[in-house]
Amino acid sequence: MSDSERKAFEMQLRYSLNSVMKSGEIYFNDEMSSYINEIVAFLLKSDPVLRDNLHVYATRYPVVNARSMGEGTLLIDIGLIARVENEAQLAFVIAHEIAHYLRDHSFEKFKKNQDIRNDLANSRESESELFIKLMRHSRKAELQADKEGFLMMAPSYPPHQALAMLALLEQSDRNHFADSLNYLNFFNSTDNPLDSMYSRLMKKSTKDYQAIEEKKKGKAEEKKDKDKGKDKDNKKEGRQENDSEEGEDGEDDDELETHPDIDKRIKQLTKEMVTLIDTGVSLYAISSEKFDKIRRIARFEHALMLSENGAYGQSLYESLQLLDEEPKNQFAAEIAGKSLFWLCLFNKKGDIGEVFTERSAVKQASYDQLHFLISKLKNTDDGKELVKVSALFLKKYSAQFPGSEDLLIHYGRITGLRADGKEESRSIYRSYLEKFPKGIHANFASKQLSNGE
Amino acid sequence: MKKVLLLIIIGCLLLTPRLFSQNTGYMGRHFILKTDLMYPLFSDGFSGELEAIVLRRLSLTARYTNQNRIKRLSEYGSGNYYVGYQEAIGDWKVKSSDILLGFRYYLEPEQPAPKGGYMFFNYGFGKADFSGRQATGSGDFSSSNSITYYYDVSARNVPVNQYNIGFGYQSIFFRRVVFDFSISYVKSWLSVSAKYESELASLSDSYGINLIKVLGFEGGNYVQPAYGINLNLRVGVLIY
Amino acid sequence: MVNSFLKICALPILFAFGACGGGLMLLEKNQQLDNHKESIKKIVSLSPEFSKYKIGREELTISHSEKFGKRLSHNIKKIGKKTGLEIVIFDDHELSAGDVDYFNDIIRLKNAIRSAISLQSVVESKQKGKFFKRRFSTIAKPKVVVWEEAPVISSEFSYMAEKYGTPYFSVQGVIALKYPNSLAISWLIPPLGLLSEMQNRHATYYYNIVVNVETTEVIYREFRIMYNNARQSNIDPIIYDSFKMLRK
Numbered sequence: 001m002s003d004s005e006r007k008a009f010e011m012q013l014r015y016s017l018n019s020v021m022k023s024g025e026i027y028f029n030d031e032m033s034s035y036i037n038e039i040v041a042f043l044l045k046s047d048p049v050l051r052d053n054l055h056v057y058a059t060r061y062p063v064v065n066a067r068s069m070g071e072g073t074l075l076i077d078i079g080l081i082a083r084v085e086n087e088a089q090l091a092f093v094i095a096h097e098i099a100h101y102l103r104d105h106s107f108e109k110f111k112k113n114q115d116i117r118n119d120l121a122n123s124r125e126s127e128s129e130l131f132i133k134l135m136r137h138s139r140k141a142e143l144q145a146d147k148e149g150f151l152m153m154a155p156s157y158p159p160h161q162a163l164a165m166l167a168l169l170e171q172s173d174r175n176h177f178a179d180s181l182n183y184l185n186f187f188n189s190t191d192n193p194l195d196s197m198y199s200r201l202m203k204k205s206t207k208d209y210q211a212i213e214e215k216k217k218g219k220a221e222e223k224k225d226k227d228k229g230k231d232k233d234n235k236k237e238g239r240q241e242n243d244s245e246e247g248e249d250g251e252d253d254d255e256l257e258t259h260p261d262i263d264k265r266i267k268q269l270t271k272e273m274v275t276l277i278d279t280g281v282s283l284y285a286i287s288s289e290k291f292d293k294i295r296r297i298a299r300f301e302h303a304l305m306l307s308e309n310g311a312y313g314q315s316l317y318e319s320l321q322l323l324d325e326e327p328k329n330q331f332a333a334e335i336a337g338k339s340l341f342w343l344c345l346f347n348k349k350g351d352i353g354e355v356f357t358e359r360s361a362v363k364q365a366s367y368d369q370l371h372f373l374i375s376k377l378k379n380t381d382d383g384k385e386l387v388k389v390s391a392l393f394l395k396k397y398s399a400q401f402p403g404s405e406d407l408l409i410h411y412g413r414i415t416g417l418r419a420d421g422k423e424e425s426r427s428i429y430r431s432y433l434e435k436f437p438k439g440i441h442a443n444f445a446s447k448q449l450s451n452g453e
Numbered sequence: 454m455k456k457v458l459l460l461i462i463i464g465c466l467l468l469t470p471r472l473f474s475q476n477t478g479y480m481g482r483h484f485i486l487k488t489d490l491m492y493p494l495f496s497d498g499f500s501g502e503l504e505a506i507v508l509r510r511l512s513l514t515a516r517y518t519n520q521n522r523i524k525r526l527s528e529y530g531s532g533n534y535y536v537g538y539q540e541a542i543g544d545w546k547v548k549s550s551d552i553l554l555g556f557r558y559y560l561e562p563e564q565p566a567p568k569g570g571y572m573f574f575n576y577g578f579g580k581a582d583f584s585g586r587q588a589t590g591s592g593d594f595s596s597s598n599s600i601t602y603y604y605d606v607s608a609r610n611v612p613v614n615q616y617n618i619g620f621g622y623q624s625i626f627f628r629r630v631v632f633d634f635s636i637s638y639v640k641s642w643l644s645v646s647a648k649y650e651s652e653l654a655s656l657s658d659s660y661g662i663n664l665i666k667v668l669g670f671e672g673g674n675y676v677q678p679a680y681g682i683n684l685n686l687r688v689g690v691l692i693y
Numbered sequence: 694m695v696n697s698f699l700k701i702c703a704l705p706i707l708f709a710f711g712a713c714g715g716g717l718m719l720l721e722k723n724q725q726l727d728n729h730k731e732s733i734k735k736i737v738s739l740s741p742e743f744s745k746y747k748i749g750r751e752e753l754t755i756s757h758s759e760k761f762g763k764r765l766s767h768n769i770k771k772i773g774k775k776t777g778l779e780i781v782i783f784d785d786h787e788l789s790a791g792d793v794d795y796f797n798d799i800i801r802l803k804n805a806i807r808s809a810i811s812l813q814s815v816v817e818s819k820q821k822g823k824f825f826k827r828r829f830s831t832i833a834k835p836k837v838v839v840w841e842e843a844p845v846i847s848s849e850f851s852y853m854a855e856k857y858g859t860p861y862f863s864v865q866g867v868i869a870l871k872y873p874n875s876l877a878i879s880w881l882i883p884p885l886g887l888l889s890e891m892q893n894r895h896a897t898y899y900y901n902i903v904v905n906v907e908t909t910e911v912i913y914r915e916f917r918i919m920y921n922n923a924r925q926s927n928i929d930p931i932i933y934d935s936f937k938m939l940r941k
Contacts, residue, residue: 015758022785024800308804310812338847346813349842354812409848443860444851447907475834477937479930481775508833562830563716563917565934568927626926 032058062305064172070106081298088161096149170262177321340390487689496520551579615641631689735779735859742866776936813844865901869923
């Protein structure tokens with residue numbers, strides 16, 4: 001490596017780090033980061049120097065991912081913390097990222113990027129070909145980090161949890177909740193009964209969802225047969241089967257995914273595991289109670305972050321799931337209420353396509369059902385049905401949680417979206433100001449009242 | 454009358470910039486004082502200009518120029534071998550002073566005047582004093598039978614007019630210093646009485662550095678307008 | 694004579710046309726601001742950004758961004774004072790451990806504004822009799838698009854009006870781009886080459902978005918493209934003009 005390349009890398013790294021640290025997406029002095037750092041200390045108890053070089057943070061990104069910045073900063077995304085099933089899986093992820101740091105993979109990737117940029121400038125290959133090259137290079141690094149991370153984690157935690165973690169990554173587009181939610185529990189009311197519409201809708205959605213699953217199954221089997229044929233041809237021509245080092249085996253369909261080639265990674269780790277015996281170590285080296293608490297925090301934060309990032313469909317889904325699990329949880333009700341308000345607002349503006357994702361966003365039947373329900377409501381009576389149902393939801397939960405500023409103010413705002421709701425919303429703002437004269441929404445409520453006069 | 458008109462125009466220049474709220478000028482400054490570097494270099498003269506930004510993309514300009522030039526005519530007048538009438542020859546001294554009034558329209562929508570590219574139009578009027586030599590005679594100069602008489606002629610306060618139309622670009626540095634480059638098409642003409650018509654026939658000139666002249670093309674012959682492509686490079690300062 | 698004249702004219706006219714940058718200005722306001730029912734005296738600027746990019750060789754000139762970022766913040770404040778606006782700047786250049794407000798308030802609001810602008814569309818006001826004004830930039834006034842429905846943010850930021858002494862918060866910044874010089878041939882004709890050097894290799898983008906946290910509406914949005922170098926003497930008048938447009 002040349003000095004100038006290293007210098008350029010460090011400059012870019014410093015800039016990226018500076019941007020990330022000041023972006024507001026990092027949790028500072030929080031319980032999640034502190035718990036993660038306890039795991040790091042445990043994993044590296046025999047290497048305190050390495051431990052001191054690392055700075056590990058939880059981030060607000062609602063994705064199932066983690067990354068090593070290159071100079072010792074490791075970032076674990078809240079989507080991943082919400083997804084893991086136990087401490088051992090989290091430890092594997094941390095060990096994987098530490099391995100990236102030890103192998104200086106960030107710098108390698110930077111150098112590869114530069115080479116690819118030069119190739120692009122000289123037009124030796126097309127942009128997509130070069131991008132795929134970069135992805136293949138990244139994959140090599142991932143396999144190496146898997147192996148070394150596994151060896152770091154295996155003595156302290158059950159080794160097979162590493163495989164379980166990889167399998168979880170493969171399923172990262174499905175979330176962690178149970179796949180049965182009765183939305184009537186939330187949206188049905190005597191003022192606006194939805195029973196008959198809902199049952200018709202659910203039948204249809206389940207049928208449609210099953211049809212989609214069947215179609216996908218069929219495609220997957222077709223692909224398997226095709227690959228078997230390819231492998232046979234490769235063998236005939238003397239090529240290596242599953243040449244994961246070079247990535248030349250033609251299995252490039254998932255190249256552009258966040259976690260490509262999980263199958264290969266699982267296969268590699270399985271080979272490593274053959275030599276290791278499960279010594280019966282616990283899934284939790286720190287504390288299972290602490291893990292449960294941290295994961296619970298992460299799940300709520302994940303739903304909140306989805307709503308702050310404009311993924312209102314998903315945030316509504318997750319918050320309803322949380323509310324279903326914990327019916328007395330005000331925070332879950334607030335996230336759901338907020339998501340409903342924004343869905344109604346965007347629908348009114350005609351921008352709902354920007355924030356309400358397609359059915360394939362979360363591959364679960366219960367998400368599809370929510371999607372069907374919301375789609376039906378937003379298309380009924382020019383979106384007024386959605387506003388009506390959402391307002392009733394907010395009314396119900398603001399009564400259930402009288403101490404919640406968010407629920408009351410969003411009830412006021414959503415009522416204001418109705419053409420005939422101005423007076424009612426003004427009275428809600430008045431009652432908000434009476435209850436919370438110094439609340440965070442107080443200035444807004446006062447302004448709405450003064451504008452109306 | 455012309456002086457009154459001039460005073461009115463200058464008064465307007467001073468007042469109007471503040472009248473329109475969308476006219477922000479350059480950091481709140483609406484007046485620029487400039488001088489043209491070409492005049493001292495090529496005309497032994499001086500040019501001073503006041504530009505006032507009156508609207509968001511419009512400015513008015515008032516320029517005073519003063520030149521002392523030597524107008525070189527060939528020994529044969531304007532190339533005509535037949536000197537059957539009085540004709541100016543040799544070096545003529547031309548001393549002129551002009552006032553040009555005009556406007557500029559700034560072309561760039563994202564920044565208000567006075568920065569950026571612009572189109573402009575000026576109309577000028579002034580007076581010129583000419584003094585030089587005139588030849589008169591009959592027959593062909595090359596003929597041995599011709600007789601040529603030379604005598605000095607001067608004409609004072611000859612009205613001259615011109616207009617310029619062109620494009621330019623104005624940049625501002627260090628918040629105050631203005632560089633203004635422009636290129637324009639110029640047409641100028643003399644208003645002469647019959648007494649001086651023939652002497653001054655060749656003296657109608659285009660002002661400034663005339664690319665046409667530089668490239669070897671002459672403009673104007675009799676008492677007709679002269680044409681030119683002028684280059685101007687002005688330096689100035691933003692004031693109030 | 695005419696042919697010669699045209700031949701001679703063509704070159705300088707092309708030259709002069711090259712002087713025109715052909716930039717862009719897009720100015721949008723909500724109805725309250727346009728009708729002067731809102732009057733802005735103080736704005737909190739949320740971490741103004743300056744990014745400088747060189748296209749073709751390195752991706753980002755980092756050191757210049759930091760330096761210019763600090764200068765931009767300083768200049769915004771100074772220019773605000775000149776235009777009669779009190780500008781309070783919260784930026785990330787010198788954060789200390791006690792600067793929790795930056796993370797709890799400033800950056801959250803900044804992200805919320807950006808999200809609102811990127812996800813929500815606007816509805817233009819159909820004001821009668823103002824066809825020309827709304828569609829064309831004139832000699833006296835720039836084109837202004839007035840919103841009937843503006844993008845909105847959450848009302849949870851309305852407490853910041855009291856905390857910071859003003860309900861107006863802005864997100865603004867400058868992006869400077871430098872392109873590789875592909876017009877090398879223009880140097881065969883020095884004036885064209887000089888103009889090309891001055892003009893076509895640079896593009897500077899300026900944006901300014903102002904939100905009223907009490908009404909939760911985005912009240913003003915401005916975007917300009919200038920084909921000039923991102924020098925102080927080019928950016929400062931744009932900021933000055935922007936603040937003046939905001940107040941009028």
